[in-house]
Amino acid sequence: MVTLKSKTEGFFSQKKEVWTVLFLCIFVFLAASLFSYHPTDPSFNSVSSSKEVQNLTGLVGSYTSDFLFQTFGLSAYIILALLLFFRRGWLKSFGFLLLIVFTAGFFSLLLKTITLQDQKLLAGGITGHVLISFLHPYFNTTGTYIVILCGFFMTLITTLNFSFVSSLHFIFRGIPTIFSNLTFPNIWRLIRNRFKWPFRKKASKPKVVTYETKIPEDLVYEDDPEDINEDTPPQGSEAIEYEADEPEEALGEEKLEYEEDELDENDEGIEYDAPDEILPEQEPVIVDTQANLRKKKKSSLSFEYFKTKGNFKLPSLKMLADPENETDVFVDKETLLENSSILEQKLKDFNIEGNVVQVRPGPVITVYEFQPAAGIKVSRIVNLADDLSLALSALSVRIVAPIPGKNVVGIELPNDHRHIISLKEILLNNEFRSLKYRLPLALGKSISGEPCISDLARMPHLLVAGATGSGKSVFINSIISSFLFRYTPEQLRFIMIDPKMLELSMYDRIPHLLLPVVTDPKKAALALKWGVEEMEKRYTIMSKISVRNIDSYNKKIETASKAELEAIFEKEIAEDGTFEIPDQLPYVVIVIDELADLMMVASKDVEISIARLTQMARAAGIHLLVATQRPSVDVLTGLIKANFPARISFQTSTKVDSRTILDTIGAEKLLGSGDMLFLKPGTSRLVRIHGAYVSDAEIKDVVDFLKEQGEPNYNEEILTEQHEDVDFDFTEEDESLYEEAVQLVSKMKYASISMIQRRLRIGYNRAARMIEQMEAEGIVGPQDGAKPREVLVSKHP
Structure with a gap:
């Protein structure tokens, strides 16, 4: 203590x-x-x-x-x-x-x-x-x-x-205990606990423990990048001055103050056992999580020190709205104590004894840490979430049982006043600015108000799901915006796939795009297929230079001389006189806003491409950010989900959806509007985070600024389908039949394998080979589901 x-x-x-x-x-x-x-x-x-x-x-x-x-x-x-x-x-x-x-x-x-x-x-x-x-x-x-x-x-x-039931319990169980442990302290303790002594409740106010993180309250704008130390590691929580109690005071000041009078001087040294069913009464400790905002800090509004070369300018954080002043949000300690008392009493109604030992108010929810008595099963407490929600008139109650690393159960209740978390206050945090993150994600704030930042390069891919209106699109926008404030097009490129044609269209024609925002599901499958080919191409180049990841490759290219690179790629230069030595490779982030639409149109191609990218693309610097509002098993197949160790779930409509995305329930108890559960890679522990908010007006200002920097350099070859040369080695009889089949489809204006079989009286395999040959020669189009193939020529020569 x-x-x-x-x-x-x-x-x-x-x-x-x-x-x-x-x-x-x-x-x-x-x-x-x-x-x-x-x-x-x-x-x-x-x-x-x-x-x-x-x-x-x-x-x-x-x-x-x-x-x-x-x-x-x-x-x-x-x-x-x-x-x-x-x-x-x-x-x-x-x-x-x-x-x-x-x-x-x-x-x-x-x-x-x-x-x-x-x-x-x-x-x-x-x-x-x-x-x-x-x-x-x-x-x-x-x-x-x-x-x-x-x-x-x-x-x-x-x-x-006074309780008659408790008194009868005392008569039939307490009196035998008195006679078996007939000492004055035991007798007095049993009698005293028949009542709730009032001065034990009002003995003292609860202690308020404070800590602080580096989040500025008043922003002092300084655009000089020299004011920021690049090598300064991110600073964690900083506790205010405190001192440890002596060992004999470990039970708390209030408890000793009354129990010292209970013992006689002559009773010193006498050992006795208190009844197990009697629990010590104590006030919960209220953790003042808002103390971290009571210091003024200077913070730069520019990320210019991340710039490498060229005249490209990164946008300033002045384009984002200032965060809400959290110090104005008053924490009503009386309400917190009242809720603690109601929680204890409601749990006692269900024969669950225990005490609320600590209260942690946050920007959106408050966590009440309940310590159950010995012998209480955790499952009994978890099943009372709806009853507690009814007793406290709360929108939703989520129970974390137990809190990892503690012998308490966390009961999360929504606050009356919900603090809006601005993206600006997350980007201003020193941890986001530190160079230890290669692709930092500004997720939002934890339940205690601390900024939550993760690295996409280490995840290495992120799967996001949730019901409509739960905050997925705002979250995607905040992630994209956090990248745009930090990286130039030379360092990071985007492929954005938006079948809904609404959410990502505002980013069209920014310099970071490899191609215009893809809205056609068929073209999206081609873009994902290009990602696989680009991954294989990068791995081939990396193996030539003997490096293991994109960062090592870029450092090698930057430090190696031209002669060294020519010696490495001597064979390629000799075979192709137009071969160019590769330059530094940018990160590629593929953003898919609605996976369900892609799976409905081209599920096989999309599933295979996503599976290959998620399995192998990490070292190549290609990362996926996939979102869906329908987390069902036909969309999030086992092959896809198995390769996304990092997942985020916003509020879901059912427990089944929560279990599909997170492999456990809990997301159905969230509050919506950016409230999420984050499953970190390599763990099974969920972290509750409140997402950062960025408005459409702020995004428009950033996008307009980036468009002024120059036009995007699109790679149109991404959406061009590459056909492999087909050589079926037809016999003379097959060639005559093939010419007849071509004339037939030109006349009928459609092509199908069954039609070729019937008209030419041949088997399925021969008819299928003819159709594939026609597709390779551009006579017929690709297969479109169950529809016949489209004939692309009016008359075959």
């Missing part, structure tokens, strides 16, 4: 001590005045000739004791006991008052009058006498007893949290 050094801690500690001393003094004063009551002392109802006041607390005590006895009778002694259970708040105070009134009525009905110091007094005081006088005419004696006892037990249960 750590003790936070702050001014507020001392203030709350002093406030607690003041209240404790005040109630102790009131208790002692009332006890002394009541037990030393004497009827001859002056009071409101009598005047004494004696000059000496016999009451131990003097004149004030004599007046006080007489007033209490005359008003409440024997119930005045009950007031002393209730002081131990006093809770601040009008509802609890009203309950205490009712308890005293019903007790006074009971004494008045049972005893009528009593004799105290040779003076007769009403047993229930004026209060009890008035109550009985009102009830007796309507209910008679028996009915009055019933009403009085009913009111007494109702106020006892609601005010002191």
Whole structure:
């Protein structure tokens, strides 16, 4: 445990001590005045000739004791006991008052009058006498007893949290425990835990532990790239000043403060076992995750230091909107504590004992860390997600059981105010600017508000899925934008495939594109096939230079002399006089916004190309970013999903969709609008992230700036289908039949294998070879599903 050094801690500690001393003094004063009551002392109802006041607390005590006895009778002694259970708040105070009134009525009905110091007094005081006088005419004696006892037990249960079930449990299980461990501390501990002692709840305010990450609050714009140190590693969380407690204080300051009084000096060294079913009550620790925004930082708005050569200028971050000031989002600690109490009580209703030990508020959700008692199965807690959502009136409740590395269960509840995470504040983070990431992805923020950045080059491909409107397209735009702010066309090129013709069309004609945005699914299959051919071509070149990846290749090309490169490619230069020594290779990112449309039209070709790229293209610098809104097994086939170790799921409509994309449930409990679960490569652990937002207006400004840098250099050969030479070695008979088949399809205006079979009376294999030969010669077009092939010539010569 750590003790936070702050001014507020001392203030709350002093406030607690003041209240404790005040109630102790009131208790002692009332006890002394009541037990030393004497009827001859002056009071409101009598005047004494004696000059000496016999009451131990003097004149004030004599007046006080007489007033209490005359008003409440024997119930005045009950007031002393209730002081131990006093809770601040009008509802609890009203309950205490009712308890005293019903007790006074009971004494008045049972005893009528009593004799105290040779003076007769009403047993229930004026209060009890008035109550009985009102009830007796309507209910008679028996009915009055019933009403009085009913009111007494109702106020006892609601005010002191008394439980008959718990008391019976104490009688049948607690008493044997007392006799088996007959020591004063054990007896006192059992009795004390029958009630919820109020000052244990109000003993002190919860400690607030703060930490901070390098996210600027106030941005000081500086366009000078020299202000940024390239070699500075990314800085992680930085804790504020704290000091460790001594070992004997490890249980917490509040717990020791009350348990030290429970032990007698003579009991030191005596070993005893507390009952297992009794759990320590403690306030949850509220982690102040907003403390990371309370420092001002300077941050450059340019990535010019990533530029290699040429006159191309990278866009400035001034084009993006400033982030929302998170320090204005107030964390209501009372609400957090109230929710913690509701969680504990709701779980107790289902016989799940435990405590909320820590609360972590974030920009979108708050995590309540619940520590269950020994013997509680985690599966029982997980199944209560819907019940907790109902009890807290929450949109959705997600339970992480258990939190990795901790002995607690995480219960995630949405905040009333949702903070909008700007892409700008992620790009300004030092970790995104560090050179350790080759293709950094600005994913968003974690549940505690820390920036989440990953490397596409290490993934090496990313699969994204989610229901319509869950935030996939905004996420894709933020990823593309983060690349455009950092890399020039010499370093990174895009192939964008958008069958919906809406999401990626705004990036058309930017210099980073290898070809215009592809909207035709058939052409998309050709683009993916080109990616496979480019991958094989790059591997052939890399093997010549004896390097293992694209980074090593680019460094080799940059440092090697022209003579060394000519010696390496001597054979290619000799065979082809026009052969050019390859230059540095850029990264290629293939973005597919809707995979389902491609799988409907050309599933076989698309599946094979994606499988080959995801299996082999990592070292060649070719990476895939694939998104779909229909994560079903016919779209995300086993062959495709097996080669995407990194996956992101936004909100899904069913548990089946969540299991299809992530191999587990949980995505159906997300909030939408950028809320996602990230499956890191090589692990089975899910990380919840809130995606960064970038508007269409911001994207348009960036795209317009890039278009001003120059026209794109398209590679039109990508969409040109390459036909292999076909030589079937026809016999003379086959050649005559082939000429007859060509004349037939020219006349019929369509071509099919079955038609050739019927008309020429030949087998299937011979007819199929003729059709393939016609396709190779350009006489007929490619096959289009179940439709006949199109005839491309009107008359064959």
